[in-house]
Amino acid sequence: MSTSAKSIASVSLNASRTDPEGFAQELGESFERYGFAIIADHGIPADLIARAEDKARAFFALPEEVKRSYHKAGGGGARGYTPFGIETAKGATEHDLKEFWHVGRELPQGHRFGDVMAPNVWPKEVAEFRETFLELFAAFDTAGLRILEAIARHLGLAPDWFENTVEDGNSVLRLLHYPPVSPEAPGVRAGAHEDINTITLLLGAQEAGLQLLDRDGQWLPVSPKEGELVVNIGDMLQRLTNNVLKSTSHRVVNPPPERRGNSRYSMPFFLHFRPDFLIETLPNCISEERPNLYPEPITAHDFLLQRLREIKLV
16 A cells, blocks of 8 residues: 555545445554554534634643642543643653643442542633533543444454443543744654554544554555544554554644644543553454464553553653
8 A cells, every 4th residue: 555645544434334344444454554544424523623713722821830739740631621731652761842721530439440430620711611612521521432343343343342341441632732833843743653542533633743653664654534523443442453453653743834833632532441441452463474462451541541640641
C-alpha cells in the first residue's frame, strides 16, 4: 500500500449498520497499517461540536490567574486545568506548547471507582460549560462503542466484546489550546508520543499540524475534513492485541509561518478501559509467528499510573 496520507482509511460510521463486516475490515486494515483512521458521519451533532468549540475558546481566553485557579497540583492533570508548559512527551526534554482542560466521567456518590476517578471541576466563568461537555462526553462514548464493535469484529471477537471492558471506564475529554507562536519558532507544539488509552477520538484536527510516523520512518500529515473524526489506537489496545493493532507515534508540528500567529484548538477523547480491567493478551493474537510480547497482565489503572509518571503528570 502507498505511504500517502490518502491511504489512511476515511470511512462512514453509517456503513457499520449496513455492512458491519465490510466496515470492520476496512477500519481494521487502516488501524493495522497506520494505527489511524478518519471517520465521517460519526453521529456527534455538528451544532454540539460548534457549541463545545465556543465554550473551549471562551475558557482559554480567560485571564491566566483565573485559569490557574482551576489547576489541581498533584492531581496528575486528571481533572480541570493544566497550564502551559507542564506536559512533556515520553522521553522528551522539552515541554509541549499547550494548555488543556480535562473532563472525566461523572460517577454517582459511592461508586466503586470513586477512589481512583476524581470528581469533575467546572469553571463558573463560562455559562453552560458543564452541560455542554457532559453532552459531548456522552456523544463520544456512543461513537467510541460503535468503533470498538468494529474492532472486535476485525479481531474475530463477539461484536459486544468490548462493552463490559469500557463500562464506567476512566475516559477523559481533553480541551486543547496551542497558543500562537512566533514565525521563527522552532520545534513542535506537541512532541512525538503514543496515547496511553484504548482508542482516541479526535475532533478539530483539520488545522494543519497533526502527523503520524509511518512504518518506513516517514512523517505523514493527518488531514481530516471539517467535522470528521480522527481515531487512533492507544497503548492499552496495542498491549491487549499483542501489537496486532499498533499504537502509532504522532505529533503536532508548528504550522507554516503565516499560520503561526493563530491558536490551534482540538478536542481529543481518550477512551479508557474500566480501572480494574485486566489487560491480558488476547489468545487469538498469539501464535508461533507472533509470540506473546506482554506475558505479565496489568490492570488498566496501574498501566495508566505507570505512563502518567513517564510524561511528568504525576
